[in-house]
Amino acid sequence: MWIEWLNNIKTGAISFWESIDVSKVVDLFVYDGQNPLMFNTGLFLFLFVGFVWIYRLLARRDTLRIYFVILFSLYFYYKSSGLCFLLLLFVALSDYSLGRLLGWVSWKWMRRFFVLMSMAVNLGMLCYFKYTNLLLGTIADFTREPFEPLDIVLPIGISFFTFRSLSYIIDVYRRQMSPVTSLRDYVFYLSFFPPLAAGPVVRAKDFVPQIHRPLEITPMLLGEGLFLVMCGLIKKVVISDYISVNFVDRIFDNPMLYTGFENLMGVYGYTLQIYCDFSGYSDMAIGIALLMGYRFKINFDSPYKSGSITEFWRRWHISLSSWLRDYLYISLGGNRRGKIRTYFNLFITMVLGGLWHGASWLFVIWGAWHGVLLIVHKVYRRIFPVAKDDRPGIIRHFFHVLLTFHVVAAGWIFFRSPSLDVAGQILTQIFTNFRPEAIPSFVSGYAVIFVALVVGYLLHFAPHRWSQWLQRELSWSPLVVKAAILALVLFFVLQVRSSELVPFIYSQF
Numbered sequence: 001m002w003i004e005w006l007n008n009i010k011t012g013a014i015s016f017w018e019s020i021d022v023s024k025v026v027d028l029f030v031y032d033g034q035n036p037l038m039f040n041t042g043l044f045l046f047l048f049v050g051f052v053w054i055y056r057l058l059a060r061r062d063t064l065r066i067y068f069v070i071l072f073s074l075y076f077y078y079k080s081s082g083l084c085f086l087l088l089l090f091v092a093l094s095d096y097s098l099g100r101l102l103g104w105v106s107w108k109w110m111r112r113f114f115v116l117m118s119m120a121v122n123l124g125m126l127c128y129f130k131y132t133n134l135l136l137g138t139i140a141d142f143t144r145e146p147f148e149p150l151d152i153v154l155p156i157g158i159s160f161f162t163f164r165s166l167s168y169i170i171d172v173y174r175r176q177m178s179p180v181t182s183l184r185d186y187v188f189y190l191s192f193f194p195p196l197a198a199g200p201v202v203r204a205k206d207f208v209p210q211i212h213r214p215l216e217i218t219p220m221l222l223g224e225g226l227f228l229v230m231c232g233l234i235k236k237v238v239i240s241d242y243i244s245v246n247f248v249d250r251i252f253d254n255p256m257l258y259t260g261f262e263n264l265m266g267v268y269g270y271t272l273q274i275y276c277d278f279s280g281y282s283d284m285a286i287g288i289a290l291l292m293g294y295r296f297k298i299n300f301d302s303p304y305k306s307g308s309i310t311e312f313w314r315r316w317h318i319s320l321s322s323w324l325r326d327y328l329y330i331s332l333g334g335n336r337r338g339k340i341r342t343y344f345n346l347f348i349t350m351v352l353g354g355l356w357h358g359a360s361w362l363f364v365i366w367g368a369w370h371g372v373l374l375i376v377h378k379v380y381r382r383i384f385p386v387a388k389d390d391r392p393g394i395i396r397h398f399f400h401v402l403l404t405f406h407v408v409a410a411g412w413i414f415f416r417s418p419s420l421d422v423a424g425q426i427l428t429q430i431f432t433n434f435r436p437e438a439i440p441s442f443v444s445g446y447a448v449i450f451v452a453l454v455v456g457y458l459l460h461f462a463p464h465r466w467s468q469w470l471q472r473e474l475s476w477s478p479l480v481v482k483a484a485i486l487a488l489v490l491f492f493v494l495q496v497r498s499s500e501l502v503p504f505i506y507s508q509f
Contacts, residue, residue, distance in 0.1 A: 029079075036156060037079035038197065038504060039284045040236055040497075045490075047072075048288070055292065059215045066188055066211065069292075073193035077156075080197055084155035087125065088191055094121050095165045096186040102172045103179035111173055118169040122162040129154050134359035157197040159356055161190055163323055168204035170327055177205040185211050194285040194292075198278070198506040200299040200319035207294070215293045223475025226482055228287030230489045231467075235280030237493045239456045240273045241502040247449045248273055252416055255425045260434035262442060263426050265453070270416050271409045272456045275303065277505045278317070304408070304460055307392070307400035309373040312408055324353050343378070347371035357415075362423070366415045373407055 037044055051072050058065035077085040098114045105111055133149045140147030168189075171177045180186045188211055195202050251258055251266030258266070279300040286296045303315035313321045329349040335342040347368070354367015392400065417423035443450050474482060 031079055031082040035501065036081070036503065037076060038501070039281065039288070040233065040504075041501060052291065062212060065215070066184060069193075070184070070188050070191060073188075073191040073196065076193040077191065077196055080157075081155045082153075084153070084158075087155060087158070088161055089187070091122065091125070091162065091165050092187045092190045093183070094118070095169055095190075096180065096183050098169060099172050099179040099186070100181075102169070115169055115173050118166060122166050126158060126162050128152070129158055131355075131359050134361075157199075160199050160201055161196065163201050163320075164195075164203070165190055167201070167323060167327060171203070171205050177208075180204065180208055192289075192294075194288040195296065198281045198285070198504050199317070200282055200285065200296055201323050202296055202319070203323075206297065210294050213293070217291065217293050220475045221290055221293070223477070223482065224471055225287040225290030226486055227471045227474050228283045228290065230486065232280040232283030232285075232287060233489060233493050235276035235283065236504070237497045239452055240276035240280060242496060243269045243449055243452050243456075244273050244277075244502060247446060248416075252418070252422065252426075255422060255429055258429065259438045260430040260432065261436060261438050263429040264434075265442065265446075267409050267413055267426065267430075269449070269453060271304075271405075271412050272453060272460070274412060274415070274505055275300070275460070276456060281504045281506065302460060302464065304405050304457075305401060306404050307397055308404055309370065309377050309407065312404055313370070313374070320353070320356075324349050328352065339382075343375045346374050346378070350374065362414045362417060362420065365420075366411050369411045369414065373411075 035041075037047075054068060055065065058068055074085050074088075077088055095118055098118050101114050102111055105114070129152060132152055137147050137149065139145075168177075168180075168186075172179050180189070185208060189202075189204055189208055192202070192207070248266055248269040251263055252270070255263050255266070282299040286299070289296055297319065299317060299319050301315040301318065303312050306312035306315055329345055332345040332348065333341055334345060337345075348371075350371030351364055351367045354363045354365070354370070357363045357366075413423050413426055414420075417426065474485065477485075
């Protein structure tokens with residue numbers, strides 16, 4: 001009996017291994033441009049579980065652990081962008097060397113030369129990959145010559161790691177931090193995989209001091225990290241991807257097929273989608289880093305609760321807005337050269353911030369829109385100054401938030417539209433073909449979408465103390481409870497995810 005049982009197991013095992021297509025298994029771990037490795041894929045979950053197990057084994061082996069993270073990070077980028085990981089290594093080697101030179105040299109003209117060299121490498125590479133076709137296409141439009149776009153593959157997250165490296169060089173130049181003395185540590189900083197593809201824009205002076213700290217992951221840190229990862233997954237897959245695939249994309253693909261009210265709902269939908277998509281990635285990146293013992297600054301702080309456009313930019317994509325402020329706006333002169341120059345610096349900063357998002361004049365329009373809004377708000381505050389201790393009443397604050405939300409949502413029309421014509425069609429439909437009688441049919445025909453929008457916005461505007469309470473409860477719960485909750489969230493996400501992988505919006509920037 002036992003012999004027969006063992007033979008059955010042996011036969012079953014042989015059949016199982018013979019049924020496996022080894023080539024397909026190998027292909028799974030090789031770069032595939034159609035299926036880049038992202039946090040919301042099953043392959044990443046599989047790889048990360050193995051990564052964490054080895055990472056914890058190396059907890060007391062500082063050097064081995066650092067090299068292991070570097071290798072995994074480079075593999076992560078290879079699976080996301082193929083051989084473009086060599087560009088990442090090139091930038092790391094270039095700026096590490098220039099940083100060391102900045103530490104050795106005291107002559108001001110030479111230090112400036114090294115900064116210009118770093119800018120030439122980083123911005124030159126960024127301009128080639130992102131803006132070559134835009135520039136050539138614009139020239140072709142003016143000269144009315146035919147133009148065939150060059151086949152230039154944009155490396156995922158190139159804007160993020162070049163900005164991270166530039167911030168390091170500028171901070172060393174300004175003597176706000178000492179140069180990193182180990183190439184290994186600089187490669188670790190620049191290639192660290194959680195923020196690699198879509199931010200946040202982590203600065204070396206905040207991150208490098210954490211590299212050699214003893215690894216100590218407390219229950220509170222573990223709970224906070226898991227909470228952020230789960231929140232990020234729900235934002236991305238359950239809300240953002242669902243309303244994108246089933247509603248928003250349809251509106252922006254052909255707005256003239258829908259009423260003005262449906263177009264307005266599409267704008268509201270994208271306003272929620274881009275927040276949930278991008279903040280979802282940031283939550284997961286910050287949460288994964290916490291699970292590894294590293295802490296990043298918050299990148300989103302309920303931005304649609306803002307009572308002014310200035311406050312919005314203090315809450316939206318904080319790592320980028322603060323980067324633009326510290327390294328571009330202040331470098332242009334900030335607010336130190338009079339009111340007109342201040343407004344000019346602000347406008348140029350926002351236009352370039354818009355262009356940073358992609359090679360399209362629509363991004364420039366979006367940046368210019370926010371630049372104008374910020375200038376208008378500053379002028380308004382000069383004419384009608386507000387005392388520091390002045391707190392607007394509930395009703396006045398509500399209308400401030402409502403106005404800010406809608407001017408931001410109007411900007412997202414240009415950000416999302418594939419062309420200026422489509423943006424114009426959406427606005428035309430909203431203002432000339434609103435048709436409020438279509439509201440009941442929309443609510444019944446898009447019931448799930450309507451519920452997703454309502455729930456998404458309610459969660460966004462919910463008091464911050466609610467999420468803090470949930471996070472504390474998760475942190476204090478036993479490990480088995482944490483695991484069970486994570487399993488339930490993963491099961492729920494798998495049930496509602498779309499059949500095709502929806503990439504993160506900001507990974508293309």
